[in-house]
Amino acid sequence: MSSLLFDIKLKRENKVYHENDMLLGCVQFQCAQETKHEGIILYLEGIVNLQLSAKTVGLFDAFYNSVKPINLLQNSLELSAPGKLSAGRSEFHFELPLVCKKEPRILYETYHGVFINVNYQLTCTVKRNFLGKALTKIQQFCVQYKPVPLREDSKKVVPFSLSPDSLQKNASAKERLSMPRFLITGRLDRSEFCVTTPITGSITVQHTEAAIKSIEMQLVRVETCGCDEGYSKDATEIQTIQIADGNVLPKLELPIHMVLPRLFTCPTLLTKNFKIEFELNLIVVFKEDYTVSENFKIVLKRSAGPLPSKGTTAGR
Structure with missing residues (x-):
């Protein structure tokens, strides 16, 4: 597996999307020789991570329950069943809808703060046999609201x-x-x-x-x-x-x-x-x-x- 290189490529170069857009792209593999694998899975995740500051230590349980991570997107796609990747270059194309199907039923904008982070990413995992560690590659992308007029x-x-x-x-x-x-x-x-x-x-x-x-x-x-x-x-x-x-x-x-x-x-x-x-x-x-x-x-x-x-x- 040391000769296996792969990357996640998105169709949009700026990696900026809106809610209800279709996320299009492909996972590209480059193999020096024929390579066996136990399956290739693509995961789509959007999550809000909330972190409490040090001054809140010791507050009651209801407080801590309210700052659990909030899942906005959670989807997976099997790109390949267990098999082999041929020598040379291989591509697996994907289409994933950017839709929040449960509460809060909205995709918040990408944001990197100190105590709040809103992140969206694709993770491709190449499974190996029980003696080998799975290989992963992550590709982050941005979600933005569609522009609206100011009052x-x-x-x-x-x-x-x-x-x-x-x-x-x-x-x-x-x-x-x-x-x-x-x-x-x-x-x-x-x-x-x-x-x-x-x-x-x-x-x-x-x-x-x-x-x-x-x-x-x-x-x-x-x-x-x-x-x-x-x-x-x-x-x-x-x-x-x-x-x-x-x-x-x-x-x-x-x-x-x-x-x-x-x-x-x-x-x-x-x-x-x-x-x-x-x-x-x-x-x-x-x-x-x-x-x-x-x-x-x-x-x-x-x-x-x-x-x-x-x-x-x-x-x-």
């Missing part, structure tokens, strides 16, 4: 303002006294964003007593695992971009432009067993390392057509 009200600009007055409600008395006087305004170009287009907006430092060291925008995933009886909610950083480095000229409008990473984001997802949500943190660091921040809850969707922001053209 009209999602195109409304979201203005924001950072000042000591807006931040002092959560600050201690000591922090209020040491807080420099400043006013920073800006906007996000919309409340809902498409996962394939950048998050855009602008920020302007109107005035500040203390020099600014850096302005950053942080994208955060908020993953919730569990049910009504108990749940674990964790926020972790996906990426951070720097909007400004060093002190910023007053009244100068700075653009916000953040490209979303493909596999580490997905449309906002709310289910009875888990949630995948996203937030933005605007972080302003002053010279003395005093930091202020503003949090924005955002909704991600997979929308149809281009979504130009202000100052861009539709065909970009």
Whole structure:
């Protein structure tokens, strides 16, 4: 069997599929000589893996039952009964429907998070006799939702303002006294964003007593695992971009432009067993390392057509 090489080839080069699509491809074998096997099986699997954070250790059993893996796809196809592979190249073609036949009756988008992962893959297994170990090959692919139009009200600009007055409600008395006087305004170009287009907006430092060291925008995933009886909610950083480095000229409008990473984001997802949500943190660091921040809850969707922001053209 050491002379046996094989691989799973999908018909679509980008390996991106939608629910109800037919998964077409073939398993290619290359044998230096005639090779005996005990059967060739192709397995199709789609699964949601939920993982609890360390802070949930010791919670009741109902909590743990709610975070069991969720099977979205589970199918198998016998490509060949026990027999022999001839020397040279052999191909076994397959067609498998991408349909979720049981609850939740929907294929969620591929997503790679910290505590939640949605994965889809094909596994080809070549069985051998009882003395030999089975050979396997794995091919992952992506599932995406079909694009839908965004709501009209999602195109409304979201203005924001950072000042000591807006931040002092959560600050201690000591922090209020040491807080420099400043006013920073800006906007996000919309409340809902498409996962394939950048998050855009602008920020302007109107005035500040203390020099600014850096302005950053942080994208955060908020993953919730569990049910009504108990749940674990964790926020972790996906990426951070720097909007400004060093002190910023007053009244100068700075653009916000953040490209979303493909596999580490997905449309906002709310289910009875888990949630995948996203937030933005605007972080302003002053010279003395005093930091202020503003949090924005955002909704991600997979929308149809281009979504130009202000100052861009539709065909970009």
